[in-house]
Structures are given as structure tokens and as C-alpha cells.
Amino acid sequence: MKFEEIYKQFSKLVYNLALQYVQNTEDAEEITQDVFVSVHQSLQSFQQNSEIQTWIYRIAINKSLDFIKAKNRKKRFAFITSLFHDDGNELKNLGHNFNHPGILLEQKEALESLFQHVNALPYNQKTALILSKLEQKSQKEVAEIMKLSIKAVESLLQRAKTNLAKKINSSEGK
Amino acid sequence: MKDFLKPLESIKQVEASPFLFIRIQQRIQKELSNRVPMRTAYSMATLFVILLSINAFVLMQNNKTKMEETNIAESFQLMPDNNLYK
Numbered sequence: 110m111k112f113e114e115i116y117k118q119f120s121k122l123v124y125n126l127a128l129q130y131v132q133n134t135e136d137a138e139e140i141t142q143d144v145f146v147s148v149h150q151s152l153q154s155f156q157q158n159s160e161i162q163t164w165i166y167r168i169a170i171n172k173s174l175d176f177i178k179a180k181n182r183k184k185r186f187a188f189i190t191s192l193f194h195d196d197g198n199e200l201k202n203l204g205h206n207f208n209h210p211g212i213l214l215e216q217k218e219a220l221e222s223l224f225q226h227v228n229a230l231p232y233n234q235k236t237a238l239i240l241s242k243l244e245q246k247s248q249k250e251v252a253e254i255m256k257l258s259i260k261a262v263e264s265l266l267q268r269a270k271t272n273l274a275k276k277i278n279s280s281e282g283k
Numbered sequence: 284m285k286d287f288l289k290p291l292e293s294i295k296q297v298e299a300s301p302f303l304f305i306r307i308q309q310r311i312q313k314e315l316s317n318r319v320p321m322r323t324a325y326s327m328a329t330l331f332v333i334l335l336s337i338n339a340f341v342l343m344q345n346n347k348t349k350m351e352e353t354n355i356a357e358s359f360q361l362m363p364d365n366n367l368y369k
Contacts, residue, residue, distance in 0.1 A: 113304075116304055116307070120299050120303065120304070121296065121298060121299065124297070124298075124299035124303075125296050125297065128297070129294075137299075138299065138300060138303055138306075141299060141303060141307075142303070142306060142307050142310055145307045146307065146310050146311055146314060149307075149311050150314075209294070210297045211294045211295040211296060211297045212293075212294055212295075213293060213295075216290055216293050219290050220290050220291070220293075220294070223287070223288075223290060223291070242288055242291050242292075243291055243294060270288070273287065273288070274287065277287055
């Protein structure tokens with residue numbers, strides 16, 4: 110399969126998955142670029158053991174998580190430097206800018222608050238939740254993408270839901 | 284499914300920017316031009332190993348010669364230096 114064909118077939122999938130992770134168009138585009146550069150580099154070494162879609166999903170998940178980790182590191186560093194230099198601009202620029210084009214305006218507020226809680230989940234719980242609830246993947250598919258057993262995925266989803274419910278209840282002051 | 288996850292179902296799939304592919308191609312080209320060819324990398328590594336081995340060999344030879352010199356001086360009961368007031 111040629112690179113251009115792969116891009117045409119999977120760019121929407123990658124971009125939307127990245128959007129679910131970062132909820133920001135600029136960041137999602139950057140992740141999509143990282144994913145396809147990586148796909149281009151390792152296309153020759155790709156073995157047909159797994160489906161190409163599963164392979165691309167794995168790359169997209171890894172790149173999204175790497176991006177989030179790098180951004181968090183930058184935020185921490187900017188926070189520490191802001192303690193010594195009175196320049197809050199860098200810290201402001203690194204703040205989370207919620208800009209998800211797939212969300213309707215009337216839903217924006219509710220979903221922004223929900224995503225705040227989703228973003229606070231551990232990475233594996235967040236991934237399981239995104240794949241299952243946003244990408245509408247079956248537990249078997251999620252298990253294959255995450256290289257886990259179906260039981261492990263089930264447990265991750267259960268824990269994600271419990272954690273989310275706790276976070277939402279505590280933020281609502283129940 | 285819990286109710287609080289229901290709003291997630293309303294999220295629509297969107298298209299990426301039409302210029303994204305061009306940007307990706309530019310990045311690939313840039314990375315390709317920056318990349319050192321494997322052949323060059325291997326030859327540099329081999330050269331480095333050869334230089335390291337030559338260095339080690341020379342150092343070992345040097346130590347051996349020094350030891351031989353000390354042994355000769357000891358066997359002829361020669362003074363190892365010119366300090367007469369020791």
C-alpha cells in the first residue's frame with residue numbers, strides 16, 4: 110500500500126483520535142503529522158501480522174500520549190521558571206485551550222467539563238475510554254489495539270467509569 | 284452505560300485541514316535530508332572501532348616496553364634515575 114493511499118484512508122481516523130486526546134485542533138494536527146511521519150519511516154518494516162488499521166491506531170495512541178507527556182513536562186518547567194522570573198506569558202501559552210470542532214456549541218460547556226475529568230484519568234484508562242466510547246470500538250478491538258486481554262480492558266473501563274463518577278460527584282459537591 | 288458519558292456520543296467526526304498532507308510531505312523531506320545514510324553511519328562506526336583498537340594496542344605495547352626496561356635495570360643493578368643523594 111502506498112503512503113498517499115494510507116494517508117487518504119486513515120488521516121480522518123488519526124486526526125479525530127488525536128482530537129479526542131488533546132481537544133485542540135493545532136495540537137491534533139501536530140500529532141497527525143508525527144503519526145504519518147512515523148508511518149512513512151516504518152512502512153517498510155511493517156509486518157502484516159496485524160491489520161494496518163490496528164497498527165496505525167497504536168502509533169496514533171503512542172504519539173498522542175507522548176505529545177501530552179511532553180506538554181506536561183513543558184508546563185512544569187515553565188511553572189518552575191516562572192517562580193524565578195516574573196514572566197507568566199509562557200505559562201499562559203501552554204495552558205489548555207479547548208477547541209474541539211466536532212462538538213456542537215450547545216454541548217461545549219458540558220463536554221469541556223467532562224473532558225477535564227477524562228484528561229485527569231490514568232493514560233491506560235483514558236485510552237480504553239476513548240477507544241470504546243468515542244471511537245465506538247468493541248472490547249475485543251480495544252483489547253487488540255492496546256495489546257491486552259478482554260478482561261483487562263473490561264476492568265480498565267470499569268475503573269475509568271468509577272473514577273469519572275467520583276470526580277464528577279466531587280466537583281458538583283455531592 | 285452511565286448517563287454522564289452520554290454527551291460523548293454527540294461528538295462528530297471532522298476532517299483534517301486539506302493542507303495537512305503537504306505539511307507532512309515537507310516534514311518527511313526535511314527529515315530525509317537530515318538523516319545520515321546507514322552506510323555512512325556504519326563506516327563511521329567501523330572507523331571508530333578500528334581507531335579504538337589501535338589506541339588500545341599501542342598503549343599495551345607501551346606498557347610492555349616499560350616493564351621490560353625496568354626488568355633490565357633491576358637485573359644489572361642499575362640506578363633507575365640520576366639522583367645520587369637518595
